[in-house]
Amino acid sequence: MDITIAQNIEKIIKSIDNERVQLIAVTKTKPVPVLLEAYEAGLKVFGENKVQEMLEKYEQLPKDIQWHLIGHLQSNKVKYIAPFVAYIHSVDSMKLLQEINKQAFKNKRIIPCLMQIFIAQEESKFGLDPAEAAEILASSELKELENIKIVGLMGMASNTSDTEQVKKEFAGLKQLFEQFKSTYSGPNIDFQELSMGMSGDYPLAVAQGSTMVRVGSALFGHR
Numbered sequence: 001m002d003i004t005i006a007q008n009i010e011k012i013i014k015s016i017d018n019e020r021v022q023l024i025a026v027t028k029t030k031p032v033p034v035l036l037e038a039y040e041a042g043l044k045v046f047g048e049n050k051v052q053e054m055l056e057k058y059e060q061l062p063k064d065i066q067w068h069l070i071g072h073l074q075s076n077k078v079k080y081i082a083p084f085v086a087y088i089h090s091v092d093s094m095k096l097l098q099e100i101n102k103q104a105f106k107n108k109r110i111i112p113c114l115m116q117i118f119i120a121q122e123e124s125k126f127g128l129d130p131a132e133a134a135e136i137l138a139s140s141e142l143k144e145l146e147n148i149k150i151v152g153l154m155g156m157a158s159n160t161s162d163t164e165q166v167k168k169e170f171a172g173l174k175q176l177f178e179q180f181k182s183t184y185s186g187p188n189i190d191f192q193e194l195s196m197g198m199s200g201d202y203p204l205a206v207a208q209g210s211t212m213v214r215v216g217s218a219l220f221g222h223r
């Protein structure tokens with residue numbers, strides 16, 4: 001057992017100290033033995049950002065691990081993870097949702113999805129703005145998707161040491177979450193999860209209402 005991974009887990013869980021918040025161990029780029037150490041130290045929820053890597057690790061590791069896809073997902077790759085993925089955090093289009101629904105149906109599953117909202121100052125190719133997300137939630141196409149469930153929102157704050165800025169972005173996402181939660185409902189809409197916070201900013205995210213923190217380097221060291 002690598003003593004540092006176990007210690008990091010303990011330290012982070014202590015500092016979160018909130019029953020509402022789930023720790024997602026971001027294991028991208030880390031080899032299988034490292035994931036196994038984290039598993040043996042008690043972590044059962046892993047986040048990966050690439051389909052191929054998640055698939056390879058899924059095949060080699062115990063089957064009671066929950067796999068969360070947190071990175072950009074191409075429609076043509078959904079089929080590989082649909083049999084087992086626990087949550088998809090990075091939904092950024094109706095087209096992707098429709099493909100997730102199709103593959104979930106084939107696997108006789110309902111896949112929980114979060115919509116990725118663009119909240120940072122930096123330019124990014126991925127993520128929806130609030131108006132685009134609202135359009136998806138209000139659409140008639142969404143009502144037909146019986147094998148997905150929209151369970152919340154995901155966001156990444158600006159990569160800056162300006163904590164006021166980061167706090168503002170998380171607070172904005174929380175506000176949008178509450179607005180969507182009170183506005184949109186249906187058989188496949190159930191706003192429960194707010195996925196925000198990474199190694200550098202998870203305490204700020206938890207203070208602003210996060211329910212899922214995605215922590216990599218603070219657990220496993222730099223990539």
Ligand SMILES: *Cc1c(COP(=O)(O)O)cnc(C)c1O
Pocket residue numbers: 026028049070071156198199200214215216217218
């Ligand atoms: C890599 C990654 C994380 C974790 O980043 P750390 O700074 O290592 O904690 C969280 N979320 C997403 C979407 C990522 O790609």
